[in-house]
Amino acid sequence: MALPTASLLAPGRVVPPAPLPAAEVARAAAPFGQSTMLPRGAYQDDQVLAWEREHLLDGWVCVGRSTEIAPKGMRAESIGRSGVLLVRDADGALRAFENACRHRGHELLPCGGSSQGTRAIVCPYHAWSYRHDGSMIGAPGFREVPGFDTSLYSLKPVRVEEWHGWVFVDTSGQAPDFGSHIGQLESVVERYDADALVTPVVHEYDVEANWKVIIENYQECYHCPSIHPELCRVSPPDSGDNIELEGNWIGGNMDLRTSAATMSLDGHTEGTVMARLDEVESRTVMYVAVMPNLLISLHPDYIMSHLLTPISPDRTRIRCSWAFPAEVVEREGFDPSYAVDFWDLTNRQDWAACEAVQRGMKTPSYEPGPLAPSEDGVYHFTQLMARAYQGQQA
Structure with a gap:
């Protein structure tokens, strides 16, 4: 498996290692199949969040x-x-x-x-x-x-x-120039014409979980059969592939079932496929995490994004927005709830799981576990974080 080419630390910048046990960080940085999740303190300690704010959350951050x-x-x-x-x-x-x-x-x-x-x-x-x-x-x-x-x-x-x-x-x-930060994600996003979309709905959530727990949840569908029956009805949880291209981001796609036009409770859409999408893009949903705090879900007919703001080690504020083509929003009788209701339900299922992870990691004998074979997207993220915690710039 190829590792992410990006670094969360600016080149040439001298950064001390994070206040975490070096051996535990090294285990998280091991090759796929041998690695564990990040150390407990990465999700629990005030000093680690202070280190992240100083060294990770002061570069290119979405606002x-x-x-x-x-x-x-x-x-x-x-x-x-x-x-x-x-x-x-x-x-x-x-x-x-x-x-x-x-x-x-x-x-x-x-x-x-x-x-x-x-x-x-x-x-x-x-x-x-x-x-x-x-x-x-x-x-x-x-x-x-x-x-x-x-x-x-x-x-x-x-x-x-x-x-x-x-x-x-x-x-x-x-930070490096913004073009280097985004890298080849430009080629993935450009045909969605996101800058011309209209955002009629925004929800804000306060989630009692560390910001990294939320990103890790976003990077896998290993959990989908357990907690997302509605999602599994419109998108096979074992479908799609992760994409390994240059830039400070990670992500991959998932297929839509033949009976579904988009991600909604019954698979129907109130919109239209965006004009410049190709045949593959019109039948898949792309999930992208732009480091360190923006999650973008690219659907054939709308874009959902999550903006993460760490409040404390065990609390993250999330601003979730749904954006549609202007001509669709201006259509008489247009109702965005087909997309909003589906993802509000799915979001709340995810937030409950993330909060349970956060609570579980506080138990006295918790130790970071191994990654499943299908959690390669999580591995990409934990590798970026482990290398940053070690003070590595590439």
Whole structure:
């Protein structure tokens, strides 16, 4: 089996090993068929999550969909150890800044908050103000202060990229260029025209499980016959293949049964197959985990994405969105519930299983177990994590 070519650590960056037993990490990094899951502490310890926030969650991280930031709008997100302010000007240009006023560091917008139609960025504490490009406009009481130079107090920029309707930021400033991060995933996603889709439904879940437990669950259907009878009716759980291409992502596809047009409770669709998909894409669902926090499910007629935000070692906030072609959403009587209801049920089945895993790992004698032959997708993920925990960059 080929290993993932990507690294979760930026090249040339000196990173200490994670605070985990080296021997246990080495067992997780062993060849497929000999390896175990990651050490218990990877899912349980505050110090490990702090290490991840410092070294893994400060590179290219997804913060949402492009449509969530309208022209002359702002949105603030918590990323890794800090906050990011996303700002779109009247011409549609998107910029990102550290979410801190240059005066006393007050957040310019509460994390998770948004605003529309803003003429300027104004700190709510002392009203220091900034243009949409981050340059300072002025500060109350400083007009007559000798030597006060507004050009010295622009907001601190953060690297930002829009890719097929998703927004990514790099708070470290040290990650490789975004094209290298995505790699050959571009060829997998491009024909879905995701940047033109409309998102009419968003659900938010708080899951009492570590963020990695959720990604590992996403990477296999070994569990599907046990907990997903509805999914198994429309997609054979042993179908499809994992894809091994360059980039900081892992994933694979699953087939639709001949009786099913898409993933819904009865296999029917209220939409249409996206215009540029080929014969294989129109009969499969592609599941992709873009490291470290975006899960994308590419269906013939819609795209579902999960945005993961670690809150604590045993709690993850998930923002799940369903996106459809605009002409489908605008159709009279269109009802997205055929897709939403199916995945809301499936999501909740998964979250219950992930929470049970999280609780089970707390038992006194728990030891990481081996991977089943069909869990090669999980192995790809644990290999990426084990190499990162060891401080390896490739």
